[in-house]
Amino acid sequence: MTRLDWLSRAAVGALRGDVVVPGDKSVSHRALMFGALAEGTSHIRGFLEGEDTRATAAILGKLGVRFETPAPGERRVHGVGLHGLRGTTEPLDCGNAGTGMRLLAGLLAGQAFDSTLVGDESLSRRPMRRVTDPLTTMGASIDTDDGKPPLRIHGGSALKGITYHPPVASAQIKSALLLAGLYAEGKTEVIEPHPTRDYTESMLKAFGWPIEYSPGKATVEGGHTLHAVDVDVPADISSAAFFIVAACIVPGSELHLKGVGLNPRRTGLLAALELMGADISVENERSSGGEDIGDLIVRYRRLHGVALPLDIVPDMIDEFPALFVAAAVADGLTTIRGAAELRVKESDRIASMAAGLQACGVKIDELPDGAMIQGGAIGGGTIDSHGDHRIAMSFAIAGLVASAPITIGDCANVATSFPGFMELANGVGFQLERAG
Ligand code: S3P
Numbered sequence: 001m002t003r004l005d006w007l008s009r010a011a012v013g014a015l016r017g018d019v020v021v022p023g024d025k026s027v028s029h030r031a032l033m034f035g036a037l038a039e040g041t042s043h044i045r046g047f048l049e050g051e052d053t054r055a056t057a058a059i060l061g062k063l064g065v066r067f068e069t070p071a072p073g074e075r076r077v078h079g080v081g082l083h084g085l086r087g088t089t090e091p092l093d094c095g096n097a098g099t100g101m102r103l104l105a106g107l108l109a110g111q112a113f114d115s116t117l118v119g120d121e122s123l124s125r126r127p128m129r130r131v132t133d134p135l136t137t138m139g140a141s142i143d144t145d146d147g148k149p150p151l152r153i154h155g156g157s158a159l160k161g162i163t164y165h166p167p168v169a170s171a172q173i174k175s176a177l178l179l180a181g182l183y184a185e186g187k188t189e190v191i192e193p194h195p196t197r198d199y200t201e202s203m204l205k206a207f208g209w210p211i212e213y214s215p216g217k218a219t220v221e222g223g224h225t226l227h228a229v230d231v232d233v234p235a236d237i238s239s240a241a242f243f244i245v246a247a248c249i250v251p252g253s254e255l256h257l258k259g260v261g262l263n264p265r266r267t268g269l270l271a272a273l274e275l276m277g278a279d280i281s282v283e284n285e286r287s288s289g290g291e292d293i294g295d296l297i298v299r300y301r302r303l304h305g306v307a308l309p310l311d312i313v314p315d316m317i318d319e320f321p322a323l324f325v326a327a328a329v330a331d332g333l334t335t336i337r338g339a340a341e342l343r344v345k346e347s348d349r350i351a352s353m354a355a356g357l358q359a360c361g362v363k364i365d366e367l368p369d370g371a372m373i374q375g376g377a378i379g380g381g382t383i384d385s386h387g388d389h390r391i392a393m394s395f396a397i398a399g400l401v402a403s404a405p406i407t408i409g410d411c412a413n414v415a416t417s418f419p420g421f422m423e424l425a426n427g428v429g430f431q432l433e434r435a436g
Contacts, residue, residue: 003409003410003412004410004411004412004434005407005408005409005410005411005434005435006392006396006407006408006411006422006432006433006434006435007399007405007406007407007408007432007433007434007435008395008396008397008398008399008400008402008405008406008408008430008431008432009399009405009431009432009433010399010400010401010402010403010405010431011250011400011401011429011430011431012429012431013252013429014250014251014252014253014254014300014429015243015246015247015250015253015254015255015400015428015429015430016253016254016255016428016429017255017256017427017428017429018255018256018257018258019240019243019255019256019257019258019424019427019428020235020257020258020259021235021236021239021240021243021257021260021418021424022048022049022050022073022235022236022239022417022418022419022420023046023047023048023073023233023234023235023236024046024048024233024234024235024236024237024238024261025048025050025052025053025099025236025238025417026099026171026197026199027199027203027231027233027234027261027291028044028047028048028050028053028233029052029053029056029097029099029100029103030103030175030199030200030203031044031047031075031077031203031231031233032044032053032056032057032060032075032077033056033060033103033104033107033179034203034204034207034226035075035077035079035228035231036060036063036065036077036079036080036085037079037080037081037082037084037085037107037182037226038077038079038081038207038226038227038228038229039079039081039225039226039227039228040079040227040228041076041077041078041079041228042076042077042079042228042229042230042231043074043075043076043077043230043231044074044075044076044077044230044231044233045073045074045230045231045232045233046073046232046233046234046235047073047074047075047233048073048233048236048417049072049073049419050415050416050417050418050419051095051096051097051413051415051416051419052094052095052096052097052099052100052416052417053097053100055093055094055095055096055097055100056094056097056100056104057075058093059092059093059094059100059104060085062088062090062092063085063086063087063088063092063115064080064084064085064086065077065078065079065080065085066078077228079226079228081225081226082182082183082225082226083112085111085113086113087111087112087113087114087115087155088115091116091117091118091150092104092115092116092117092118093118093119094117094118094119094123094149095119095120095123095416096119096120096122096123096346096387096389096413096416097119097123097416098123098126098172098345098346099172101117101119101123101128101149101151102128102130102131102172102173102175102176103172103175103176103179103200104117105117105128105131105132105135105142105151105153105176106131106135106175106176106177106178106179106180107179107180108153108155109135109138109140109142109153109157109159109180109183110140110157110159110179110180110182110183110184111153111155111183112155112156113155113156114152114153114154114155115153115155116150116151116152116153117149117150117151117153118149118150119149119150121387122346122347122386122387122388122413123149123346124145124148124149124150125148126148126149126344127147127148127344128144128147128148128149128151129144129147130166130167130168130170130172130173131172131173131176131177132144132147132151134162134164134166134173134176134177135176135177135180137162137164138159138160138161138162138177138180138181138184138188139157139158139159139160139184140153140154140157140159140180141153141154141157142154158185159180159181159183159184159185159222160184160185160186161181161184161185161186161187161188161189161221161222162177162188162189163187163188163189163190163191164177164188164189164190164191165191165192165193166190166192166193167193168193168341169192169193169194169195169196169314169341170196170341171196171197171198171199171200171265173190174190174192174196174200174218175199175200177190178190178200178201178204178211178218178220179200181220181221181222182209182220182222182224182226183222184221184222185222185223186221186222187219187220187221188219188220188221188222189217189218189219190217190218190219191216191217192216192217194216194311194314195215195216195265195314196265196314197263197265197266198213198215198218198263198265199263200218201213201218202290202291203231204220204226205290206229206231206289206290207226207227207228207229208224208225208226208227208229209224209225209226210224215265230289231289232288232289234259234260234261234262234288234289234291234293235257235258235259235260235261235293236260236261236417236418237260237261237262237263237266237267237269237319238266238318238319238390238417239417239418239421240257240260240296241269241318241319241322242322242393242394242396242397242418242421242425243255243257243298243425243428244257244269244270244273244280244296244298244322245269245273245322245323245325245326245397246397246400246425246430247298247299247300248273248278248279248280248298248300248301248303248326249300249303249325249326249329249397249400249401250300250400250401250429251300252300253298253299253300253429254297254298254299254300255297255298255428256295256296256297256298257295257296257298258295259288259293259294259295260293260294260295260296261291261292261293262282262285262291262292262293262294263291263292264292264315265314265315266315266316267315267316268312268313268314268315268316268317268319269316269319269322269323270296271312271315271316272306272308272312272316272319272323273303273323273326275306275308275309276303276304276305276306276326276327276330276334277301277302277303277304278298278301278303279298279299279300279301280296280297280298280299281296281297282294282295282296282297283295283296283297302330302331303326303329303330303331303375304330304331304332304375305327305330305331305332305333305334305335305373305374305375306334306335307334307335308323308334308335308336308337308370310337310338313336313338313339317339317341317342318345318390320336320339320342320349320353321349321352321353321388321390321391321393321394322390322393322394322397323336324336324353324357324364324371324373324394325357325378325394325395325397325398327373327375328357328360328362328364328373328375328376328378328398329375329376329377329378329401330375331375332374332375333372333373333374333375334372334373334375335370335371335372335373336367336370336371336372336373337367337369337370338369338370339369339370340368340369340370342370345388345390346386346387346388346389346390346413347385347386347387347388347391348386349388349390349391350366350367350370350371351366352384352385352386352388352391353371353391353394354366354371355383355384356381356383356384356385356391356394356395356398357373357378357398359381359382359383360378360379360380360381360383360398360402360406361377361378361379361381362374362376362378362379363376377403378398378401378402378403379402379403379404380402380403380404380405380406381402381404381406381407382406382407382409383395383406383407383408383409384409384410385408385409385410385411385413386410387410387412387413388413389413389414389415389416389417389418390417392408392410392411392413392414393414393418393421395408396408396421396422396425396430396432397430399431399432400430400431407435408435
């Protein structure tokens, strides 16, 4: 792949306009998987046409699931039923997607056939024991490369339900176990250290599978049937995050983000920015397919630093790169703790953000589980996104308020979660272009 670099220049004026960001990544992955395992045809609207979710669709396609694309952002999934997938000897490539790989590990652990999940360079460095260990306790047989991908999943294992207390708050761990639990004898119960996004639970319910769940706890038992339903995917708040922070930091701005998913386990960034003094309001709050959605109105207001409360960390785990940028321009010190999980995302996001902000003259001290960021001015510089989509987009917003342009290396992976970011951003006043 040819390397793609970006150049982000300061905004010429305020950011203005309506923005509709692409569909939610977490919901899109799950809608494909449950649609595939259901009896009947499910229609997904608002599907994220990103590389991560397309990789999941391609894998399910190799396993015998037929998809139609009536229009971009739509999929018709012809479900094959819980036991209708067909094995393949071909490696199943999850690309950059940790969610794809970890959830599919749970789903494939219950099949009668063997499969091998592989990923790109970044995914091949990410920890998988967090899912393979509890799946093994359920009776699955999975080989890893010292805890890392590829995952070689041996089919034909009889799974048994377990009660599991994950050591970290992770919707991916919970979801992998619940998916395996569909194929297990007895009850599979996951009790989390802190509640995480509950899309797997709500979608199981929507597809007609009996499930008991409350924040932080979910129980399923094997032996039921999934029935096709239509899924409306909300706009992804993790993609909206870049526009939310951009409007907060560029003087005079006002952006309207339409139809954003507001699942309470995803709105930590809004809470954090409000603590920092941001001006954010929600209009047209409504429910769509069982999910809260709304339009966000974000207006510029000077931010101040905060000591971020620990309990909102899991509710904004993907939004930290953008928050680091907000902290870098806020008045005073922002302290982030309890976020060690950031070190095992698409890149080590604490290290990537610290190195990039330092290159732009920001005073930031790395902590093992967070950072201390002294707000002030952002200068120009050249930074490396480490192939991490969220690092690349965060420095695109840093460039809006930097005293000189920021060159951002290795931005191709923005397409994993946010195809069309540059065009959408430039439409509301960003000055983002390809470098070189
Ligand atoms: C996701 C869960 C989170 C998040 C990821 C999507 C999901 O990961 O970072 O982008 O869809 O379940 P963890 O569960 O590892 O925290």
